Amino acid sequence: MPKAHKQGTKPKSRESGLGTRCVHAGEEKHGHAASLTTDIARTSVFALPNVDYLRGITKRGSGDYYYTRNGNPTTAVAEEKIAALEGGAGCVVTASGMSAILAAALATCKAGDEIVSMQDVYGGTIKLFGDVLGKLGITTKWVPFEGTRDLSKYCSKKTKLVFVETPTNPTLRCIDLRSAAKAAHAVGAALMVDNTFATPVLQLPLSLGADIVMHSATKFLGGHSDISAGAVVAKDAQLVAKMRDASVSTGGTLDPEASYLLIRGLKTLEVRVERASKNAGDIADFLEGHKKVSRVFYPGLASNESHNIARAQMSAYGMMLSVDIKGGGKAAETFINALQLWYLATSLGGVESTVSYPVLSSHVNCSAKQLKELEISGATVRLSVGIESCDDLIADLEQALAKAKSDLPQRTRRNAKF
Ligand SMILES: Cc1ncc(COP(=O)(O)O)c(C=O)c1O
Secondary structure: OOEOOOOOOOHHHHHOOHHHHHHHOOOOOOOOOOOOOOOOOOOOEOOOOOHHHHHHHOOOOOOEOOEOOOOOHHHHHHHHHHHHHHOOOEEEEEOOHHHHHHHHHHHHOOOOOEEEEEOOOOHHHHHHHHHHHHHOOOEEEEEOHHHHHHHHHOOOOOEEEEEEEOOOOOOOOOOOHHHHHHHHHHOOOEEEEEOOOOHHHHOOHHHHOOOEEEEEOOOOOOOOOOOOOEEEEEOOHHHHHHHHHHHHHOOOEOOHHHHHHHHHHHHOHHHHHHHHHHHHHHHHHHHOOOOOEEEEEOOOOOOOOOHHHHHHHOOOOOOEEEEEEOOHHHHHHHHHHHOOOOEEOOOOOOOOOEEEOHHHOOOOOOOHHHHHHHOOOOOEEEEEOOOOOHHHHHHHHHHHHHOOOOOOOOOOHHHOOO
């Protein structure tokens, strides 16, 4: 029986290029008629040969598979691959991005401890830290974006976890990770980075000083909008073990079928990201200065407030951008309804290009004051750029922008042209 949780990037994987790790890490195949693809261990439990074996596996850390919530060989492959991409000691794959954050928070904090988190994080993270962890006696100090330039002002002896997201949703603000790590480490806290928008293809937080990196693998890591999954990677193997304990105990394990889809998505991560990021750059250039657009949020633009930070710590500027449509909320709605190729969807990171409308989705619960601080308004539309032919994406944006002021009836996909 194969051993569970024997993770860590093998020296061979470490030396390989990123594309090779995407395809091969965690999946070495040897022997006659070995499946080239990873088998799905579609089982909730594993048969054991005898009672002595059972006696052995109940000892903590024996590393055998016995119950899928505790460990599954298909999921272990996804974990090894992601650890190899992020350069960590190990990875815990979870049922969602939220369960990945929960596992890391429980592994680093207990009642009486404090999390220091930037305010510009995913809405679900705000709810988890504020409402759920608050009930467990773990408090959160929220840092406005201007404060993230010097996080040390917010950290104290009580701080055990510093949490940042970069680039942020939906205004693509970037955080200097080296400086955030310095502030966290000065008080003995761990720095955790939500790397969902950048992916390890464009940004490696652990190499910039972070201790933990997490993903909503629902997004670019999975890449095909067909799974809900999360991943959390740490530099330190003991921390990985603690996060695994927390994930197993809170039932955050990913189903092996979804783990298989995650593995398959990861194989093409580098090529998808390279293509989509190039598309996004071309689209940002097209939108900047367009007469129907009052602002483009994209860290790749020299005019963007986060351009220098992004240039210093990312290898390209990413697949996400946002725009403010001239004419406010009504114009933004007519623009979205006029799109024919871009889907309106409340997620991101798939091969298909999508738009979302933050004031009615990710930020629907924000007060007017919060929206102002985050620079989000009814005019703001978020774009997740896919891997389609860029000319088609731009042509669709162009025709929809031309209609941005008029009162068009709701579009139906049946009469879509593409
Ligand atoms: C940046 C970011 N982090 C975390 C999450 C939560 O991930 P999930 O929906 O997979 O739980 C999301 C979801 O949209 C996200 O956009």
